[in-house]
Amino acid sequence: MMRSRADRPSSRLSYVWTAFAHRFAGIVVAALMLCLMPAGAQAQVALTDVTGHEVVLEKPASRLLIDDGRFLIALSLIHPDPVSVLAAWPRDINRIGKQTFEDYRAKFPAIDQLAKVASSAGALSVEQVVAAKPDLAVFSLGSQPSDEERARIEAAGIPVVVIDFFTHPLTNVEPSLTLLGKATGREAQAGDFLAFRRSQLDAIKAKVAGLPAEKRPRVFLEPHAAMTADCCNSPGRGNVGDIIESVGGTNIGAAVIPRAFGKLNLEYIIAQDPQVYIATGGSHMEGTAGLLVGPEYSSERARQTLEGVVSRPGFSGFDAVREGRVHGLSHQLLNSPLDVLTVGLLAKWVHPELFADLDVEATQRALNERFLAVPVKGPNWIDLD
Structure with missing residues (x-):
């Protein structure tokens, strides 16, 4: 008995191959369409x-x-x-x-x-x-x-x-x-930066963990410091006050300011006798006889204006001024992820011996070389002495 053409082995193989080719082509077309779709889709x-x-x-x-x-x-x-x-x-x-x-x-x-x-x-x-x-x-x-x-x-x-x-x-x-x-x-890029920031903060946190209260200096940080009668701005519970506490300091504003930011009267500050004084300022302080620090100014100009800020009545009696623990910080390093620089600086200022080897300049170079689209320029911080 003779087989029909459809029953021949070669015909069946051809049929199977044709069906497979059609299905494979459909898969390829679907994959190409998916690749050509916008990423968001x-x-x-x-x-x-x-x-x-x-x-x-x-x-x-x-x-x-x-x-x-x-x-x-x-x-x-x-x-x-x-x-x-x-x-x-x-x-x-x-x-x-x-x-x-x-x-x-x-x-x-x-x-x-x-x-x-x-x-x-x-x-x-x-x-x-x-x-x-x-x-x-x-x-x-x-x-x-x-x-x-x-x-x-x-x-x-x-x-x-x-x-x-x-x-x-x-x-x-x-x-x-x-x-x-x-x-x-840009989730991957955010993850890379945050891993860098976390490593910096964790290293500082580990060094101050377990410090007793008597080893936590009293810190007065004055945002937008100026030679005006409107004294004195201070962080409270939150904002840079959290950073002060995290590096092993005692924020004197936390006890009386329930919000992230507020004001202290001079009498209270004198009574607290801060052991570390930090002023913040920047180009926005032009015309206020305030701290001028940032890439617009020389270190000499920043130091001169910092001297003016602490020459106000009452400040000369602070332990911080007597002991030469007076510092200036660009306000532009606050309230952004650049606070990784602020954390390092405050750590060095609050505990200079503990963080003698901490290189904040190196941290800034890493930010500029590895992450920032526009490099951060200085001087963004200054020591009075």
Whole structure:
């Protein structure tokens, strides 16, 4: 009995091969289509902010709105062109420093074309936010939108998240920068920087662990220090006060200021007799007879203005002044992930013997060489003696 053509072995093999080829071709086409799809279309971006609020983006954000210029510095640690992912910012140049702004402007001239919105120190304008058309609005913890304002912003199709480099920096810098990394598709880069920061902070924390109270010097840190009658600014429970405690000091403001920041009267400070005095200042203090420190000034000019600050009535009696433990710090090193420099400096100033080998200059070089899109320049700190 003769076989039909369909029953012949060669015909069956040909049929099987043809079916396999069609299926394989379908798989290849599907894979190619997936590869050609935009990255954001392949996977959504889930974000959880420091308040626990959850947001899902359809793709990484490329038009962020920020309400604090220091968020630009944070982005520059994880993105080679941080301006390219911004739609709007508050143009609060005083918060990053005049020279730093000019450095960013020179490298990224597109910064002049960004829309301007109210800073976290001002009144939020929902209209400004909506007009800027961001794909993600990033607000500071201390100035986040009210429920009604958030609803209006989200009704315009703009998701809202809250981050914090100010209120509780040692707790919130890490999740805040992680969020910025995930939001912009730079999660790996954020992880690299945070691992570096964590190693620096953990080494300091280990050295001061278990220090008894009598080995924790009394520290008075005066933000925006100036020769005015408006004395005296101080951190309270939070802000740089947390850093003082973390490096083995006692923040004299914590006992009487329940918030992150407030004021102390001079009589209280004199009674506390601080053993370490630290003033902060910068180019924003021009015209106030305050501390001028930062890349705009020489070390000599910074030291001269620091001398003026501690020449105010009552200050000469501080143990810190008598013992020569007076220091100046650029305020621009606070309230951003650059606080890794602040932690190192305060550690050396509060416990000079314990941290004699800590090289903050080396930390700054590492930031500039490994992370920052625009290098940080100095002098950003000064010792009176």
